[in-house]
Amino acid sequence: MKVTILGSGSAYGCPMIFNNWRKLNPNHPKNIRNRASIYMEIEGKKFVVDCGPEFRLQINQNNITGLNAVLITHSHYDHVAGVPELSRASSILNHSIEVWASDETQSELKLEYPFLFNGEEYEGNGLRWRVCPNVGEFEACGVKFQTFQVPHHRWHCSAFRHQDFAYVTDWEEIPAEGLPILQGVKTLLIECNNGLYPEKNGHSDLENVKKIAEIIKPKRVILTHLSARVDYEETLAALPKNFELAYDGMCFEV
Ligand SMILES: [Zn+2]
Numbered sequence: 001m002k003v004t005i006l007g008s009g010s011a012y013g014c015p016m017i018f019n020n021w022r023k024l025n026p027n028h029p030k031n032i033r034n035r036a037s038i039y040m041e042i043e044g045k046k047f048v049v050d051c052g053p054e055f056r057l058q059i060n061q062n063n064i065t066g067l068n069a070v071l072i073t074h075s076h077y078d079h080v081a082g083v084p085e086l087s088r089a090s091s092i093l094n095h096s097i098e099v100w101a102s103d104e105t106q107s108e109l110k111l112e113y114p115f116l117f118n119g120e121e122y123e124g125n126g127l128r129w130r131v132c133p134n135v136g137e138f139e140a141c142g143v144k145f146q147t148f149q150v151p152h153h154r155w156h157c158s159a160f161r162h163q164d165f166a167y168v169t170d171w172e173e174i175p176a177e178g179l180p181i182l183q184g185v186k187t188l189l190i191e192c193n194n195g196l197y198p199e200k201n202g203h204s205d206l207e208n209v210k211k212i213a214e215i216i217k218p219k220r221v222i223l224t225h226l227s228a229r230v231d232y233e234e235t236l237a238a239l240p241k242n243f244e245l246a247y248d249g250m251c252f253e254v
Pocket residue numbers: 010011036076078079170225
């Protein structure tokens with residue numbers, strides 16, 4: 001499988017609005033980050049995880065020309081602001097797009113975007129809503145995934161694994177049922193919103209990620225969903241050997 005990081009930034013994006021760079025070096029190109037999202041090509045099928053506010057731009061910047069299914073982690077703005085764009089994407093592609101989200105996330109999305117669930121009353125009829133289990137396996141467009149949920153504020157965020165790769169975002173702790181699903185993962189792409197500066201804000205930091213990596217022992221740990229306090233060079237210098245920082249446009253094979 002091939003993975004492209006469409007966005008490595010936190011909910012605020014980097015720089016934040018009004019060109020606020022906070023602790024970031026504005027001259028380093030890897031400090032420019034769209035909201036967190038990834039693109040995956042697996043067995044000829046094209047997947048995106050999360051559609052934030054820069055969704056259309058991210059698809060175009062990375063020359064992505066098709067989409068079969070979208071996996072949604074949770075209903076926060078930085079992960080779903082681009083979901084209505086999917087109806088237009090489907091009409092341009094001239095085929096439907098599967099959209100996978102947990103029951104809880106779909107309930108929230110129905111409040112945010114009722115018009116996307118009204119079938120023929122809107123172009124949203126190109127979206128095929130699918131309920132992602134809270135924990136266990138599911139098959140999207142014939143491709144097998146495993147999933148579990150992490151607590152995130154008063155909601156839950158779905159994490160996804162396909163073969164040797166897993167993506168965990170917007171987490172503070174991994175619940176017991178998540179650990180067996182992550183065991184054996186070789187490449188772990190994981191939220192590290194707070195980097196070197198721990199904070200109780202429903203997100204993670206380097207120390208949290210290190211603890212999980214000690215249990216799972218992936219070959220490669222890639223940190224993403226990085227806030228404007230996570231300067232690329234400063235953070236990179238403090239990382240263990242098998243850790244890397246994601247950046248927008250980064251591609252890797254698993
Ligand atoms: Zn987020």
